[in-house]
Amino acid sequence: MKVDLEALEETAKLLYIRALKVLPDDIKDGFEKLDAAETDATGKSILATMIKNIDVAEDTDNLLCQDTGIPIYNITIGRGVEVDGIDLKAAIRKGCERATTEYPLRSSIVHPMTRENEHTSCGHRVPVITVDFSDQPDELVIEMIPKGSGSENGSFLKMCIPAEGVGGIMTFVVDKVIEAGGKVCPPTIVGVGVGGTADLCTKLAKIAAIRPLGSVCGDPEGAKLELELTDAVNSLGIGPQGLGGDSTSFAVHVETAATHITMNPVAVNIQCHSARRARATLTPDGVEIGF
Amino acid sequence: MAEHEFTMPISEDDVRKLKTGDHVVLQDTLFGLRDATLIHMFDKGRETRLDLDGHAVIHTAPNLKKVPVSNSFPAGYQSICIGTTTSARMERFTRPLMEKNGVRMIIGKGGLGDDSAKAFKDLGGVYLAITGGTAALETTWIERILDVDMDDLNPESLWQFEIKDFGPLLVAMDAHGASLYDAVNDQARDRRAEALARMGVES
Numbered sequence: 010m011k012v013d014l015e016a017l018e019e020t021a022k023l024l025y026i027r028a029l030k031v032l033p034d035d036i037k038d039g040f041e042k043l044d045a046a047e048t049d050a051t052g053k054s055i056l057a058t059m060i061k062n063i064d065v066a067e068d069t070d071n072l073l074c075q076d077t078g079i080p081i082y083n084i085t086i087g088r089g090v091e092v093d094g095i096d097l098k099a100a101i102r103k104g105c106e107r108a109t110t111e112y113p114l115r116s117s118i119v120h121p122m123t124r125e126n127e128h129t130s131c132g133h134r135v136p137v138i139t140v141d142f143s144d145q146p147d148e149l150v151i152e153m154i155p156k157g158s159g160s161e162n163g164s165f166l167k168m169c170i171p172a173e174g175v176g177g178i179m180t181f182v183v184d185k186v187i188e189a190g191g192k193v194c195p196p197t198i199v200g201v202g203v204g205g206t207a208d209l210c211t212k213l214a215k216i217a218a219i220r221p222l223g224s225v226c227g228d229p230e231g232a233k234l235e236l237e238l239t240d241a242v243n244s245l246g247i248g249p250q251g252l253g254g255d256s257t258s259f260a261v262h263v264e265t266a267a268t269h270i271t272m273n274p275v276a277v278n279i280q281c282h283s284a285r286r287a288r289a290t291l292t293p294d295g296v297e298i299g300f
Numbered sequence: 301m302a303e304h305e306f307t308m309p310i311s312e313d314d315v316r317k318l319k320t321g322d323h324v325v326l327q328d329t330l331f332g333l334r335d336a337t338l339i340h341m342f343d344k345g346r347e348t349r350l351d352l353d354g355h356a357v358i359h360t361a362p363n364l365k366k367v368p369v370s371n372s373f374p375a376g377y378q379s380i381c382i383g384t385t386t387s388a389r390m391e392r393f394t395r396p397l398m399e400k401n402g403v404r405m406i407i408g409k410g411g412l413g414d415d416s417a418k419a420f421k422d423l424g425g426v427y428l429a430i431t432g433g434t435a436a437l438e439t440t441w442i443e444r445i446l447d448v449d450m451d452d453l454n455p456e457s458l459w460q461f462e463i464k465d466f467g468p469l470l471v472a473m474d475a476h477g478a479s480l481y482d483a484v485n486d487q488a489r490d491r492r493a494e495a496l497a498r499m500g501v502e503s
Binding site: 051055058059061062065066069071072073074075076077112113114115116117124126157158159162176179180183184187190191192193194237238240241242244245246247248249250251252253281282283 | 336360361362363364365380381382383384385386388389409410411429431432433434435436437439440454455470472480481483484485487488489491492494495496498499500501502503
């Protein structure tokens with residue numbers, strides 16, 4: 010399959026706007042489950058407002074949250090797909106820029122030191138574009154994540170030592186959820202990276218944070234940790250918006266990687282309740298849009 | 301837990317009557333600002349021509365469309381989506397906003413810290429919690445964008461909104477030193493050891 014660059018650009022534009030407006034079904038289901046189990050009156054009333062907002066956004070064709078986030082495009086290239094890498098990145102960047110200027114969206118992206126805003130949602134190395142490969146034939150998948158800043162500011166890394174064991178990882182996650190409190194817009198998905206290098210560990214935390222609800226870590230040890238940590242953070246009583254309740258997190262997600270004999274790194278990356286994402290699959294038959 | 305409705309601006313007496321857990325609906329006028337606005341006002345010495353005395357400010361930066369000036373769009377901006385950002389980054393600006401500009405109410409999400417709680421007590425102010433991440437709903441409470449100052453900082457300009465039935469908002473920090481966030485945080489710290497013990501970790 011030869012990738013149609015115009016279709017790719019158009020898709021990159023469409024995905025950004027769509028992700029900002031429509032929450033994935035797994036997140037909507039997640040809200041229903043939390044709402045059914047919430048016992049705190051304030052928590053329940055805040056969840057009701059969040060659920061109402063999902064409906065208002067769809068009814069008024071508006072953005073769920075004013076934060077247009079840091080745009081992230083995760084590209085997965087299947088077998089037999091022909092595309093020039095530089096062209097691919099340029100088409101995605103152009104689509105992101107057009108979504109911002111044509112819709113128009115708030116450009117939330119500035120130079121890190123001058124704080125200058127180009128009003129395109131783009132800048133040096135942003136949008137974040139990651140490229141990976143799959144064994145699916147004739148298929149290019151684009152996942153778009155407008156990562157909200159309130160929850161992205163809830164990102165932490167600790168290079169634990171082996172003597173701290175898994176207990177050190179658990180303690181770090183619980184402490185960071187307490188520290189983040191209401192600032193990260195709970196109920197959240199807490200993404201946890203375990204192992205790897207410092208940068209890989211942080212990357213794993215992000216992969217975990219944006220994974221659909223209901224998905225399970227492929228590593229059985231990680232899957233076990235997910236269940237234990239989900240139970241632990243939801244026993245803290247932080248609740249929706251940090252104002253008290255049972256619904257602190259939809260789930261804690263864990264991703265693991267092998268690490269060095271001297272190392273035991275753990276990273277946390279948090280996703281807010283507006284857990285937005287959109288996905289497109291480009292095949293020879295056309296473009297399919299989903300979550 | 302009382303329900304209140306205020307047409308802005310509000311007096312010090314009225315703001316001091318509010319208690320954490322009360323619900324508030326605001327009418328008429330609301331100002332929007334955030335990181336860059338406050339950095340420029342208090343670190344770079346910029347003055348605003350807008351009068352915030354007795355008013356509420358919301359931690360925000362909206363999505364907007366530039367349009368010709370008209371009665372519906374007096375500032376030349378149409379609102380697309382207006383929501384609320386995390387307040388904690390604005391912590392050190394609470395006292396100067398109150399002392400210098402006379403602000404009485406701060407609307408935000410996630411709460412403010414001890415210095416703000418003290419400023420609310422000393423000077424007569426409250427923090428009103430809005431549900432973060434519900435901007436589609438919040439946008440329906442804003443009638444018009446009336447004015448804008450320091451617009452070179454767009455979208456982090458100082459915005460003046462005309463509002464109708466803005467709320468309900470939860471009084472989460474009051475002028476008597478109470479903070480719902482502190483209460484929840486203290487409880488979470490109390491439960492930490494038990495949460496870790498559930499996973500077999502001693503603390």
